[in-house]
Amino acid sequence: MFSVTVRDHMMIAHSLRGEVFGPAQALHGATYVVDATFRSPTLDPNGIVVDIGRASELLHEVVGGLSYRNLDDEPELAGLNTTTEVLSRLVADRLAERITDGAFGDGGRPSTLMVTLHESHLASAGYERTL
Amino acid sequence: MFSVTVRDHMMIAHSLRGEVFGPAQALHGATYVVDATFRSPTLDPNGIVVDIGRASELLHEVVGGLSYRNLDDEPELAGLNTTTEVLSRLVADRLAERITDGAFGDGGRPSTLMVTLHESHLASAGYERTL
Amino acid sequence: MFSVTVRDHMMIAHSLRGEVFGPAQALHGATYVVDATFRSPTLDPNGIVVDIGRASELLHEVVGGLSYRNLDDEPELAGLNTTTEVLSRLVADRLAERITDGAFGDGGRPSTLMVTLHESHLASAGYERTL
Amino acid sequence: MFSVTVRDHMMIAHSLRGEVFGPAQALHGATYVVDATFRSPTLDPNGIVVDIGRASELLHEVVGGLSYRNLDDEPELAGLNTTTEVLSRLVADRLAERITDGAFGDGGRPSTLMVTLHESHLASAGYERTL
Amino acid sequence: MFSVTVRDHMMIAHSLRGEVFGPAQALHGATYVVDATFRSPTLDPNGIVVDIGRASELLHEVVGGLSYRNLDDEPELAGLNTTTEVLSRLVADRLAERITDGAFGDGGRPSTLMVTLHESHLASAGYERTL
Amino acid sequence: MFSVTVRDHMMIAHSLRGEVFGPAQALHGATYVVDATFRSPTLDPNGIVVDIGRASELLHEVVGGLSYRNLDDEPELAGLNTTTEVLSRLVADRLAERITDGAFGDGGRPSTLMVTLHESHLASAGYERTL
Numbered sequence: 001m002f003s004v005t006v007r008d009h010m011m012i013a014h015s016l017r018g019e020v021f022g023p024a025q026a027l028h029g030a031t032y033v034v035d036a037t038f039r040s041p042t043l044d045p046n047g048i049v050v051d052i053g054r055a056s057e058l059l060h061e062v063v064g065g066l067s068y069r070n071l072d073d074e075p076e077l078a079g080l081n082t083t084t085e086v087l088s089r090l091v092a093d094r095l096a097e098r099i100t101d102g103a104f105g106d107g108g109r110p111s112t113l114m115v116t117l118h119e120s121h122l123a124s125a126g127y128e129r130t131l
Numbered sequence: 132m133f134s135v136t137v138r139d140h141m142m143i144a145h146s147l148r149g150e151v152f153g154p155a156q157a158l159h160g161a162t163y164v165v166d167a168t169f170r171s172p173t174l175d176p177n178g179i180v181v182d183i184g185r186a187s188e189l190l191h192e193v194v195g196g197l198s199y200r201n202l203d204d205e206p207e208l209a210g211l212n213t214t215t216e217v218l219s220r221l222v223a224d225r226l227a228e229r230i231t232d233g234a235f236g237d238g239g240r241p242s243t244l245m246v247t248l249h250e251s252h253l254a255s256a257g258y259e260r261t262l
Numbered sequence: 263m264f265s266v267t268v269r270d271h272m273m274i275a276h277s278l279r280g281e282v283f284g285p286a287q288a289l290h291g292a293t294y295v296v297d298a299t300f301r302s303p304t305l306d307p308n309g310i311v312v313d314i315g316r317a318s319e320l321l322h323e324v325v326g327g328l329s330y331r332n333l334d335d336e337p338e339l340a341g342l343n344t345t346t347e348v349l350s351r352l353v354a355d356r357l358a359e360r361i362t363d364g365a366f367g368d369g370g371r372p373s374t375l376m377v378t379l380h381e382s383h384l385a386s387a388g389y390e391r392t393l
Numbered sequence: 394m395f396s397v398t399v400r401d402h403m404m405i406a407h408s409l410r411g412e413v414f415g416p417a418q419a420l421h422g423a424t425y426v427v428d429a430t431f432r433s434p435t436l437d438p439n440g441i442v443v444d445i446g447r448a449s450e451l452l453h454e455v456v457g458g459l460s461y462r463n464l465d466d467e468p469e470l471a472g473l474n475t476t477t478e479v480l481s482r483l484v485a486d487r488l489a490e491r492i493t494d495g496a497f498g499d500g501g502r503p504s505t506l507m508v509t510l511h512e513s514h515l516a517s518a519g520y521e522r523t524l
Numbered sequence: 525m526f527s528v529t530v531r532d533h534m535m536i537a538h539s540l541r542g543e544v545f546g547p548a549q550a551l552h553g554a555t556y557v558v559d560a561t562f563r564s565p566t567l568d569p570n571g572i573v574v575d576i577g578r579a580s581e582l583l584h585e586v587v588g589g590l591s592y593r594n595l596d597d598e599p600e601l602a603g604l605n606t607t608t609e610v611l612s613r614l615v616a617d618r619l620a621e622r623i624t625d626g627a628f629g630d631g632g633r634p635s636t637l638m639v640t641l642h643e644s645h646l647a648s649a650g651y652e653r654t655l
Numbered sequence: 656m657f658s659v660t661v662r663d664h665m666m667i668a669h670s671l672r673g674e675v676f677g678p679a680q681a682l683h684g685a686t687y688v689v690d691a692t693f694r695s696p697t698l699d700p701n702g703i704v705v706d707i708g709r710a711s712e713l714l715h716e717v718v719g720g721l722s723y724r725n726l727d728d729e730p731e732l733a734g735l736n737t738t739t740e741v742l743s744r745l746v747a748d749r750l751a752e753r754i755t756d757g758a759f760g761d762g763g764r765p766s767t768l769m770v771t772l773h774e775s776h777l778a779s780a781g782y783e784r785t786l
Contacts, residue, residue: 001520001522002478002481002482002520003509003518003519003520003521004478004518004519005516005518005519006516007514007515008515043479045411046409046410046411046413046414046474047473047474047475047478048413048476048478049518051413051414052512052516052518053414053415
């Protein structure tokens, strides 16, 4: 199995709903360093899973759509508790939509996708799905 | 599949038994930077696998029970060759016991657990098990 | 010259005032991974600049007083543009106050203090001052 | 499942063939920081998957055979597009050959091998195979 | 003293002249992860040394002018032994020229500049100069 | 000012004397990831401060003389409280002795030396001296 991983980041404000979150129930924020891993059992004729440059652009488009925002005020996230797990799935699902829509052109079509959000040097969360 | 990872560390002395270990057969020591990854196919009603804060506390309890010790003198480790692999399993099993005993309360119940011990910037070992 | 560095982090929401900040003028947030370096030309009788454990506690008290907050709403920060540089100075000055007030007891008294805030894997800012 | 990971690096020149690579079609170069992960469901009598020292030597032999070279001029790589994915497979296959030839002696025989090449702080590729 | 640091990278081929370099006398390559630190004793009216976004662009322009090239073939580098130290100075001097030419506009004017090139996880070189 | 930094590590057991150290008064251990930075205002005719390969060997000799040992039992360290600060000075002084004795041959002669010991992902200490 082959894989390619690219990294980007986003800086957001949000609050979390639920007693379990303690002080994180207040409005605060995070830098999420985001890793997206694309896996495929085979390589395309160029010898790649996906082009690293194109994968970086794609990830940048997706995290750029969330960065520098207060996620509590985003209509499209209404009702979501934007935990690190939930945001990992959101980023993965948005990447998957674009890939299904042909973001990688005729190039490699990965079979699975793993997104990891590092919220600090001590904690991260991730979500893995098929494509 | 969702995942949450938290990091802590422990500083121990020990020696290893077996010619293969060369100079590490002498009493020496290590800082192990410890990552514990909890995986679950679903999220709980709060949108989490496990609470990152609670997971960090749990990991700190387990590594705190080993840190600042000479593992060669710990009665409960008698007979164990405390390689990085064996210590990874030990940390994972102690975390698993506590989770089985309700450490995460009614919250998320992860399905698998992966523990990685980084012994330097060049080497690590890990152990993955079901819960 | 000797030095000791300890690391902690804080997660905050804020907005920045000034056209130069572009999209960061909107309410967003950041995880700041915070390094505090204490320097001294000499060691105390224990052979340390400051105790690493005590330095970690001190840093945790200071960053804990800012974390999980919307800095735009903090009365004590009113009028401050909370850039990474300004927050570095704020953390350094709060550490310095506590050291002046005896936070390190009779132990080592560092001569200078450097605080660095890493806002992502790509950018950081810092402030160095005497004690 | 147990695992052991060791790290080394190699510094090479090469060019990539294919329009998708844009400016990387020109002769350029890379430092690849290489992680090799050996996995096994069981430990040997010494309590290890493989000896970390021996695994480090083995990886060093393999990456040393590629480092400080222009891969475009290596007869044994003729016809290969030396993308990060292709090089990951090459390193993995060369490690696998040596393991099959007895590089770990009577010691642990890992069941799978994962090689990851980090080409920058932003991108990596990997290849996983059975042994 | 305040500071701001931004990170980028470049991937180049080159060879080094001099017996001391051993195998690095052959054509090979490197990824240099490049940190540029701008220092200033004061902040501008926005509360910054330099805008992190603008500093990142500036660094990207400079490293982009070297990346994906064989430095042995660059006329402007003819006669230079492109060691990590020499390349650090080159990047610093090119940044300094642009700053002198007004790259930061009316904004903060840093007093010193430090450039560090990380050539692997084990080695780096740097150059510091006034502005 | 130019600089070159190389990294190595050592794994030791020791105990610390003094109530301030709390649980670290017991026999325990550490992995120290060791960075040595050599600084010089000028480059030698090869365009280097010191050869990175030779600097790495030199550091490896010095940390190899301490690694895989119980420092409490080393006659040459008798009476030393082997804190991270004290060990940083010890490594720096041993490097300095070798440089004075000609370890870098006719090559570059750095003017200062900084040694940093990272004892975990959260703490480090260092010592800087002239040569």
